[in-house]
Amino acid sequence: MAAIIEARSLQKYFIESTGRIADLFFRRKKILKAVDSVDLTVNRNETVGVVGESGCGKSTLGRTMIRLYEPDGGRIIFKYDDITHLKGDELKKYRRFMQIVFQNPYSSLNPRQKIKDIIKRPLDLHGFDDSMKLVYEALDNVGLPKDYAERYPHQLSGGERQRAALARAIALRPELVVADEVTSSVDVSIQAQILRLLKKLQEELKLSYLFISHDLSVVRTISQRIAVMYLGKVVEEAATDELFANPLHPYTAALFASIPDIDTPWEPQLLKGEASSLYSVVKGCRFQPRCPYAKQICSEEEPPFKEYGKNHKAACWLYER
Numbered sequence: 434m435a436a437i438i439e440a441r442s443l444q445k446y447f448i449e450s451t452g453r454i455a456d457l458f459f460r461r462k463k464i465l466k467a468v469d470s471v472d473l474t475v476n477r478n479e480t481v482g483v484v485g486e487s488g489c490g491k492s493t494l495g496r497t498m499i500r501l502y503e504p505d506g507g508r509i510i511f512k513y514d515d516i517t518h519l520k521g522d523e524l525k526k527y528r529r530f531m532q533i534v535f536q537n538p539y540s541s542l543n544p545r546q547k548i549k550d551i552i553k554r555p556l557d558l559h560g561f562d563d564s565m566k567l568v569y570e571a572l573d574n575v576g577l578p579k580d581y582a583e584r585y586p587h588q589l590s591g592g593e594r595q596r597a598a599l600a601r602a603i604a605l606r607p608e609l610v611v612a613d614e615v616t617s618s619v620d621v622s623i624q625a626q627i628l629r630l631l632k633k634l635q636e637e638l639k640l641s642y643l644f645i646s647h648d649l650s651v652v653r654t655i656s657q658r659i660a661v662m663y664l665g666k667v668v669e670e671a672a673t674d675e676l677f678a679n680p681l682h683p684y685t686a687a688l689f690a691s692i693p694d695i696d697t698p699w700e701p702q703l704l705k706g707e708a709s710s711l712y713s714v715v716k717g718c719r720f721q722p723r724c725p726y727a728k729q730i731c732s733e734e735e736p737p738f739k740e741y742g743k744n745h746k747a748a749c750w751l752y753e754r
């Protein structure tokens with residue numbers, strides 16, 4: 434399968450002042466490794482889910498992969514092109530093909546603009562001539578009536594706003610859409626509609642998705658493959674069915690054990706300990722402070738992220754012989 438986008442050892446760090454006077458004096462800063470050497474590929478026409486607890490770096494990974502954030506290390510390959518350090522017009526050529534839809538359609542749509550202007554703006558920025566025609570096409574694609582073009586965001590329901598946000602993203606005919614918690618702010622019945630719409634758009638427009646969510650059952654419904662993130666790192670990645678049938682990493686197993694009605698051999702006994710923070714990731718395996726299976730090497734060396742089954746990768750010393 435051909436890749437649409439690849440992150441190779443991708444890093445994104447945030448640097449913050451500690452706020453302490455002594456640290457200011459010595460210019461000491463805290464480094465938060467939000468994305469810490471991540472390898473992840475999304476293939477054409479595929480949906481890759483990214484799951485993990487709040488703050489583990491999912492959104493930062495998505496944004497860095499499509500170059501909304503400047504990476505601090507590693508590489509990003511879009512199709513066959515290295516886009517890691519592109520700037521200005523060079524980067525703009527790729528922006529069109531990599532779009533993002535955010536969790537909150539209340540804040541991501543400008544309340545002072547009509548829906549038609551919200552969808553049309555990026556089309557104009559990218560120099561499309563027939564932009565109004567494309568606006569109507571996009572509305573039609575997401576199942577919103579033509580006259581919604583004249584409405585303001587506050588005249589739409591939550592689900593309709595999320596459709597409008599999707600229309601803005603797909604109007605540009607992207608190849609990759611990062612869907613960041615797109616179903617988190619709507620209720621369950623609307624969630625199902627949005628998921629069906631995403632699948633329909635994927636088929637019709639040949640889209641690839643990086644689907645970020647902390648909701649495992651939603652990710653399971655839509656993704657062919659899932660990457661599990663823990664404190665800035667992907668700790669496991671496999672095809673969806675394989676991952677649910679055979680979770681290798683104790684953190685993945687703990688996540689699954691936390692969802693009701695999932696047939697898993699693991700007991701919901703994990704995640705008791707204190708997680709280390711992104712500021713102070715422990716030596717060795719970052720899950721070690723919470724892992725009941727930890728052995729000596731776990732606190733000494735970071736486990737390699739390796740294939741332990743067909744297309745099934747994990748970072749855990751339990752599987753290393």
Ligand SMILES: Nc1ncnc2c1ncn2[C@@H]1O[C@H](COP(=O)(O)OP(=O)(O)OP(=O)(O)O)[C@@H](O)[C@H]1O
Pocket residue numbers: 447465467485486487488489490491492493494647711
């Ligand atoms: N622009 C930023 N500047 C500084 N720190 C940031 C920035 N964006 C994210 N962070 C920090 O990076 C870490 C990862 O954040 P991120 O938003 O990627 O997590 P997430 O997995 O998407 O969480 P959630 O599930 O809550 O959306 C967090 O500690 C967050 O505070």
Ligand code: SF4
Pocket residue numbers: 682683684718719720721722724725726727728731736748749750751
């Ligand atoms: S490497 Fe060790 S501490 Fe980390 S998840 Fe595996 S067993 Fe647990």
Ligand SMILES: [Mg+2]
Pocket residue numbers: 491492493613614
């Ligand atoms: Mg997020």
